Amino acid sequence: SQTIHQWPATLVQPVGSPLSLECTVEGTSNPNLYWYRQAAGRGLQLLFYSVGIGQISSEVPQNLSASRPQDRQFILSSKKLLLSDSGFYLCAWMGRVGQYFGPGTRLTVL
């Protein structure tokens, strides 16, 4: 069966520090992968999606970037975090019926 992992689960970072969040999927090959952000008390905003290795599409211009170095690995990065980057980051993969989400990373920028 397929599973999706995200780490870390929780992260507290100072403003201006770098960021790297990792997402990996097991049990499938060449999945579509997605990064979403959920600000406190709000809905989900699609940040990036990828249909294959090295293929990244950005939905929202910002100081975040994404990379897909391997088929089942999707990384969200930032060189310098802003206060507004705080939120709950969810990775998802496209299964047969719909998108399935990982457990998320809760990021607090202080």
Next chain:
Amino acid sequence: AQKVTQAQTEISVVEKEDVTLDCVYETRDTTYYLFWYKQPPSGELVFLIRRNSFDEQNEISGRYSWNFQKSTSSFNFTITASQVVDSAVYFCALSERLTGANNLFFGTGTRLTVIP
């Protein structure tokens, strides 16, 4: 443009009551897909259902049922005999394809609280 509206921000019901969560969508495509997800306090989004635009048959799964009406662009979700474990934020979402760049457009969610 695609849009999903969940007008109910928060709903509270007493255990065993029935509750309906509303979802209204907008899309120009004739083929599209609608979803409901549950987000419990742990944060992880749990897939509940997908409905294809060309299939208007309503669906029932245990205490959950979904009413899809193309005429009113609505895809409402009803929980029968609610339980405390149903307390969560529920999101309705829309996608216009299932392959390629099949982005999900989410509503802002409805927070359901079931009071024991």
